Amino acid sequence: MLLLWLGRDRVTVLSSISLPVVAVPLDPLKPAAGRSAVASSGVACGTVSPPSPLMAQYWAIKDQYSDCLLFYRMGDFYELFFDDAVKAAAALDIALTKRGKHEGADIPMAGVPVHSHEGYVARLIRAGFKVAVCEQTEDPAQARKRGAKAVVAREVVRVITAGTLTEDSLLDARRPNVLAALAETGGGIGLAWLDITSGALTTEAPALPDLASVLARIEPCELLCAESWLQRPPFTSAADDWQARLTPLPAGRLDEQAGRRRLCELYGVAALDGFGVFVPAEVAAAGALVEYVHLTQKGRLPRIAPPSRQPRGAVMEIDAATRRNLELVRALDGERRGSLLAVIDRTLTGAGARLLLERLSAPSTSRQEIDARLDAVQWFAEDDATRGEVRGRLRRCPDLQRAQARLSLGRGGPRDLAAIRDGLAVASELRAVVSSTAAAGASGAPAALAGMLQGLGEHQALVERLEVALAAELPVAARDGSFVAAGFRAELDDFRRLRDEGRSLIAALQARYVEETGIAALKIRHNGVLGYFVEVPVKHTSRLPLAPDGPFVLRQSMAGAQRYATAELADLEARIGRAADEALVVELAVFEELAALVAEQADGIGTAAHALAALDLVSALAEVAVAGAWTRPLLDDSRDLHVQAGRHPVVEAALVEAGGGPFVGNDLTLDESRRIWLLTGPNMAGKSTFLRQNALIAVLAQAGSFVPAASARLGVVDRLFSRVGAADDLARGRSTFMVEMVETAAILNQAGPRALVILDEIGRGTATFDGLSIAWAVVEHLHEVNQCRALFATHYHELTALAAMLSSLACHSMRVKEWRGEVVFLHEVVPGAADRSYGIHVARLAGLPAVAIERAEEVLATLSSGEQSSAVTRLAHDLPLFAAAERRAARTAPLPASPSLLEERLLDLDPDALTPRQALDLLYELKNLR
Ligand code: ADP
Ligand code: MG
Numbered sequence: 001m002l003l004l005w006l007g008r009d010r011v012t013v014l015s016s017i018s019l020p021v022v023a024v025p026l027d028p029l030k031p032a033a034g035r036s037a038v039a040s041s042g043v044a045c046g047t048v049s050p051p052s053p054l055m056a057q058y059w060a061i062k063d064q065y066s067d068c069l070l071f072y073r074m075g076d077f078y079e080l081f082f083d084d085a086v087k088a089a090a091a092l093d094i095a096l097t098k099r100g101k102h103e104g105a106d107i108p109m110a111g112v113p114v115h116s117h118e119g120y121v122a123r124l125i126r127a128g129f130k131v132a133v134c135e136q137t138e139d140p141a142q143a144r145k146r147g148a149k150a151v152v153a154r155e156v157v158r159v160i161t162a163g164t165l166t167e168d169s170l171l172d173a174r175r176p177n178v179l180a181a182l183a184e185t186g187g188g189i190g191l192a193w194l195d196i197t198s199g200a201l202t203t204e205a206p207a208l209p210d211l212a213s214v215l216a217r218i219e220p221c222e223l224l225c226a227e228s229w230l231q232r233p234p235f236t237s238a239a240d241d242w243q244a245r246l247t248p249l250p251a252g253r254l255d256e257q258a259g260r261r262r263l264c265e266l267y268g269v270a271a272l273d274g275f276g277v278f279v280p281a282e283v284a285a286a287g288a289l290v291e292y293v294h295l296t297q298k299g300r301l302p303r304i305a306p307p308s309r310q311p312r313g314a315v316m317e318i319d320a321a322t323r324r325n326l327e328l329v330r331a332l333d334g335e336r337r338g339s340l341l342a343v344i345d346r347t348l349t350g351a352g353a354r355l356l357l358e359r360l361s362a363p364s365t366s367r368q369e370i371d372a373r374l375d376a377v378q379w380f381a382e383d384d385a386t387r388g389e390v391r392g393r394l395r396r397c398p399d400l401q402r403a404q405a406r407l408s409l410g411r412g413g414p415r416d417l418a419a420i421r422d423g424l425a426v427a428s429e430l431r432a433v434v435s436s437t438a439a440a441g442a443s444g445a446p447a448a449l450a451g452m453l454q455g456l457g458e459h460q461a462l463v464e465r466l467e468v469a470l471a472a473e474l475p476v477a478a479r480d481g482s483f484v485a486a487g488f489r490a491e492l493d494d495f496r497r498l499r500d501e502g503r504s505l506i507a508a509l510q511a512r513y514v515e516e517t518g519i520a521a522l523k524i525r526h527n528g529v530l531g532y533f534v535e536v537p538v539k540h541t542s543r544l545p546l547a548p549d550g551p552f553v554l555r556q557s558m559a560g561a562q563r564y565a566t567a568e569l570a571d572l573e574a575r576i577g578r579a580a581d582e583a584l585v586v587e588l589a590v591f592e593e594l595a596a597l598v599a600e601q602a603d604g605i606g607t608a609a610h611a612l613a614a615l616d617l618v619s620a621l622a623e624v625a626v627a628g629a630w631t632r633p634l635l636d637d638s639r640d641l642h643v644q645a646g647r648h649p650v651v652e653a654a655l656v657e658a659g660g661g662p663f664v665g666n667d668l669t670l671d672e673s674r675r676i677w678l679l680t681g682p683n684m685a686g687k688s689t690f691l692r693q694n695a696l697i698a699v700l701a702q703a704g705s706f707v708p709a710a711s712a713r714l715g716v717v718d719r720l721f722s723r724v725g726a727a728d729d730l731a732r733g734r735s736t737f738m739v740e741m742v743e744t745a746a747i748l749n750q751a752g753p754r755a756l757v758i759l760d761e762i763g764r765g766t767a768t769f770d771g772l773s774i775a776w777a778v779v780e781h782l783h784e785v786n787q788c789r790a791l792f793a794t795h796y797h798e799l800t801a802l803a804a805m806l807s808s809l810a811c812h813s814m815r816v817k818e819w820r821g822e823v824v825f826l827h828e829v830v831p832g833a834a835d836r837s838y839g840i841h842v843a844r845l846a847g848l849p850a851v852a853i854e855r856a857e858e859v860l861a862t863l864s865s866g867e868q869s870s871a872v873t874r875l876a877h878d879l880p881l882f883a884a885a886e887r888r889a890a891r892t893a894p895l896p897a898s899p900s901l902l903e904e905r906l907l908d909l910d911p912d913a914l915t916p917r918q919a920l921d922l923l924y925e926l927k928n929l930r
Contacts, residue, residue, distance in 0.1 A: 053150075055107075057151050058070075058081060061134055061155075068131055069087065069124060070134055071117070071134060072154070073133075076115070077112065077113055078112050082107065084110075088112075088129075089108075092123055092124065094111075095110065096109070096110050118167060118169050118170065125161070128162075132159045132160075133156065133158045134156045135154065135155060135157045136154055137152075137154060138152055139152075156298065157298055158296065158411075162177075163178065163180070163223075164222075164292075164293060166406045166409060166411060168399070173350035175354060177195055177196070177197060178221055179195075179196065179221065179289060179293070180193035180222070181193075181254070182211075182225040182285060183256075183259075183281045183284035183285040185254075185256050185284050186256065189205065189281050190203060190205050190279055190281025190285045190286075191203065191206065192288075192289045194290075194304065196304075198401045198606075199304050199401075200305055201289070201290075201308070202308055202309070203307050203308075204310040205281060210317060212241075212319065215239065215241070216241070216320035217315070217362050220242065220245060222247055223242050224249055225239070226254050227248040227249065230246070230248055247292075249292075258284075258287055259283045259284040260287060262291050263287050263290065266301070266304065276308070290304065297409055300408070302404075303405075303606055313365060313718060314366065315364055316365055316699070316702055317720070318719070318720045321746075322721050325692075325722040326695055327339045327340060328340050340650055340696055340699070340700075341357060341360055343653045344356075346623045346624050347616050349399065349616045350399045352394070352613045352615075352620060355613045359703040360703050363699050363703040363704075364702055365718050367636075369704075370701070370702055374632055374704055375447070375448055375449070376446055376448040376449045376618040377618045377625065377706060379449055379622075380621075381625050384626070386437045387626075390615065391619055393433070394615070394616050397423055398418075398423050399419060400420060400423035400605065401610075403417075403420055404609065412595060413478055414470060414474040414476075414483035414591065415475075417595070418474055421463055425463050427459065428456065428463070430456060431456040434449065434615075435453055438453075448618075449618070451611075455610060455611030456611045457611075462597060469594055472485075478591040479584070481580075481584045481587050483587065483591075484591075496579070496583050498576075498579035499580045502572055506532065510522065510523065510524040517543055517544055517545070523535045530555055530563060530565075532570075533565055534565070534566060534569065535561050535562070535563050536561060536562055536564065537560060538561055551566040622706075625705070630705075630707055630709070631710065631711055632706050633712040633714060637715060638671070638715035639671075639675070639753065641669075642713045643697055643712045643714075644667050644709060644711045645667065645709055645710035645711075646665060646667070646693050646708065646712065648708070649696065650696075666828065666829040668791075668829075674809075675790070676782060676790045676791075678800060678809060678810070679794070679812050679813065680796075680797045680800060680811070681795075681816065682823065683838075683842045684825055686814055686827040687814055688793060689827075690829055691760055691793050693708070694756075702717065717754060717789075718752065720757075720758075721747045721758065722757075723747065723758070723760065724740075725740050725763060744774075747759075748782070751782070751788045752786070752788065753787050755789070756789045757786070757791070758790070758791050759782075759792045759793070761795065762774065762792070779806070783808060795839070800833035811832060813829075813832055814826075814828065814829060815829070816834070823842070843856065902926060905926060
């Protein structure tokens with residue numbers, strides 16, 4: 001399919017199928033110095049002519065935005081030239097055309113229509129580009145006044161980068177969009193991050209070894225850092241996952257002094273001390289961040305709340321591998337589906353969903369804070385009616401934060417004003433509902449809830465103002481007009497009346513012309529080129545009094561009709577146009593007034609938006625808790641972790657969805673005398689599930705949620721580690737065993753006494769003895785050196801011998817029932833060690849050929865008896881696989897001379913021809929034949 005776009009000055013071919021990209025020589029691009037030399041001297045060498053004024057303007061602008069694709073506005077299109085055009089055409093799969101010549105070579109060009117550019121921008125941003133949007137800042141008519149060759153003035157009005165998006169179409173409504181900056185000064189590193197749509201600015205000064213896990217928690221969409229850092233090893237390894245999102249800045253832009261000045265200016269303060277004690281690198285990072293937003297937004301700034309400092313250790317540190325492993329906010333395939341977040345997310349607003357994601361990514365380590373959050377969840381969990389009412393209202397709540405951000409950046413429209421109106425209206429309704437319930441209750445509202453209620457604030461005046469100002473139907477952009485309600489502004493009503501009267505006067509004029517000419521088919525119509533005109537079918541035109549005798553002047557001849565102008569019509573048209581123009585001027589002024597009103601109350605609105613998100617979050621968590629019969633966890637200062645009948649929410653949900661059996665709840669008791677559990681049992685018995693569910697319970701509890709268990713008590717966890725043996729990481733080009741060991745090393749080096757460590761079959765990725773030895777040493781190290789809480793699942797049941805030596809090690813296993821040679825998994829964790837691995841049983845279940853199974857049993861028997869290495873040597877010389885097969889054949893070959901009844905019956909039955917019912921009957925029959 002081909003799409004033709006008719007622009008003012010050309011036709012562009014856009015295609016939804018792949019078009020071959022035309023290769024165009026790009027030489028004119030390269031010698032930047034040569035370019036300006038030609039431009040300034042005007043001396044052309046050989047056949048090369050000086051650049052056109054348009055190209056000169058293009059280059060003057062492009063040179064300032066060399067790291068961006070320049071969207072250069074020309075009429076109804078944004079055009080890209082030279083290298084930008086080649087890149088964009090390839091990334092967007094649009095045609096690469098050419099326009100004129102530059103220094104003797106064709107200029108490659110690609111363009112996107114202005115009216116649909118957002119979709120293209122979104123794709124370019126996702127592909128890792130930045131886009132500088134360059135608009136025409138004057139009317140072409142104005143430019144012509146300066147001379148026939150004058151170029152329309154243009155200016156970059158915004159730089160669109162991944163971290164500074166505000167449009168709903170470019171953002172995921174349920175994920176925060178975080179812009180972060182990293183600086184190093186004064187001997188430390190500092191991070192600052194900001195979601196420009198919520199205005200929350202946070203800083204932290206992590207230790208360098210923790211940088212990678214802090215970045216994994218923040219998940220920046222764009223990360224600013226000094227150019228000089230790009231080659232520095234400790235940084236490059238920490239930022240490995242973020243390569244595609246880095247925006248390198250000259251080191252001078254990440255300077256403490258400049259940063260401090262920038263922040264003081266932003267908040268109108270003389271010193272930052274009032275906001276907290278920041279290390280120099282945090283100030284540098286936060287300052288650079290604000291400056292970057294300022295530059296990309298061309299001087300405008302969204303509301304940015306004063307920086308809040310996150311002290312080291314304030315949140316549970318979870319490194320990237322653990323996050324991936326536990327599938328907290330993304331499943332292993334990178335999708336939301338299948339993650340913990342997806343299973344527990346019952347929030348109803350985008351802001352609520354974003355807050356939930358933040359909390360799950362950064363569970364708190366402060367008992368007070370966790371308890372306060374849990375109080376609020378409990379309050380809602382215990383009151384179904386209020387929860388229902390609150391959630392009913394939240395359903396109607398628009399995204400206040402993002403609307404506010406767009407308005408503050410001058411990018412908002414009437415619908416954003418409506419979102420502010422509706423969001424604040426919901427806020428006051430919620431305030432009324434919740435406070436009246438709280439007042440009626442015995443104990444009132446818990447502190448966290450009271451804080452939210454206060455945050456919702458009082459915005460009656462603004463809501464009322466917006467209610468009377470805005471019409472019922474609203475356009476996206478203010479310049480489309482018709483969004484101010486009738487009766488709001490007398491002046492506007494007058495212009496509208498004139499405009500509408502004009503329209504009815506035109507109808508009257510048409511009636512009069514019909515009467516005067518006697519041509520019933522005469523019509524007054526309108527189009528974009530001619531404006532208003534009189535249209536008469538060709539067969540009647542002879543009856544029309546033409547100028548100079550009559551009023552009708554021919555404008556256009558069509559196949560079946562002629563179009564005419566009249567002085568009267570032109571008059572009316574001018575009147576309508578003037579009235580419409582003036583109406584629009586008034587509307588735009590009203591828009592600015594309302595936006596200014598919103599801006600005046602920015603802080604209050606921001607606080608209300610956050611309170612709405614928090615209410616959404618706690619009521620949604622209460623909803624999950626009630627629906628899944630979850631309980632409130634008890635936090636304390638011990639180093640225990642007690643869980644009764646704990647469940648894995650994601651596995652449980654999957655079982656329910658698949659209509660599988662019920663999830664078997666399992667207990668866990670970690671305390672000073674049993675700090676480490678060694679869990680043995682066959683594959684598929686539920687070891688991994690059990691390990692992870694306990695880690696998830698800790699995450700959920702500290703995120704402020706109830707947990708899937710009959711009861712849970714835990715001493716706050718400061719760091720969580722989870723590793724799976726032999727996990728594939730081919731994408732990053734490391735051998736699986738290497739990954740396993742690198743990750744294990746990180747744990748043994750970092751886990752302190754408050755850490756919780758989950759090790760799932762570590763040592764699996766190498767030869768048996770190696771693996772066993774490593775696993776052995778790791779358990780000892782955790783027990784003796786790290787002294788942290790740990791769960792270690794292994795199929796090396798030999799490890800259970802360690803229990804005799806290590807006082808705080810307890811052995812548990814997955815209960816398995818053997819029934820007529822088959823293994824049945826009960827998914828139950830019981831004290832004691834598994835005496836065997838049952839690997840061969842699982843292999844049989846998986847359908848390995850009987851010969852192979854039999855051979856495996858033989859090998860196992862040999863290995864289990866006597867000294868293993870010599871047994872292995874013996875095995876290598878002995879009993880090859882085919883020997884077992886031969887023996888098996890020999891055993892079964894000589895059939896008795898006269899087969900038994902049973903054998904006869906067996907010989908002539910055809911299993912494929914049996915129905916299940918017949919097969920069952922046959923079984924009974926065979927049993928009787930014995
Ligand atoms: P292992 O790590 O021992 O090989 P998994 O933890 O991967 O076993 O569990 C295998 C499967 O068993 C899971 O996918 C799940 O379907 C089922 N399962 C595990 N634990 C339970 C449980 N407690 N209750 C019910 N089914 C379970
Ligand atoms: Mg497993």
